[in-house]
Amino acid sequence: MSVKIHFLPDNITIEAEPGEPMLQVAERAGVLIPTGCLMGSCHACEVELGDGSTICACISSVPIGTKELTINLYDDPVW
Numbered sequence: 001m002s003v004k005i006h007f008l009p010d011n012i013t014i015e016a017e018p019g020e021p022m023l024q025v026a027e028r029a030g031v032l033i034p035t036g037c038l039m040g041s042c043h044a045c046e047v048e049l050g051d052g053s054t055i056c057a058c059i060s061s062v063p064i065g066t067k068e069l070t071i072n073l074y075d076d077p078v079w
């Protein structure tokens with residue numbers, strides 16, 4: 001029942017548990033998602049999903065009922 005999480009642009013794929021916090025998954029993958037407020041308001045942690053929508057990683061977790069998920073970190077020098 002694990003979910004395959006695919007991080008771009010680093011091209012790292014790891015297994016995660018449904019409901020596991022995104023930041024925790026990223027940390028386990030060795031991917032650094034920048035964070036600020038950790039409350040969903042500053043958008044420092046914003047990442048793009050495979051379908052083009054953006055989420056704040058700090059308040060997101062691995063969706064239940066998904067088999068795989070692509071997470072695209074912005075290559076933005078500001079953050």
Ligand code: FES
Nearest residue numbers: 036037038043058
């Ligand atoms: S760290 Fe501020 S919105 Fe996630």
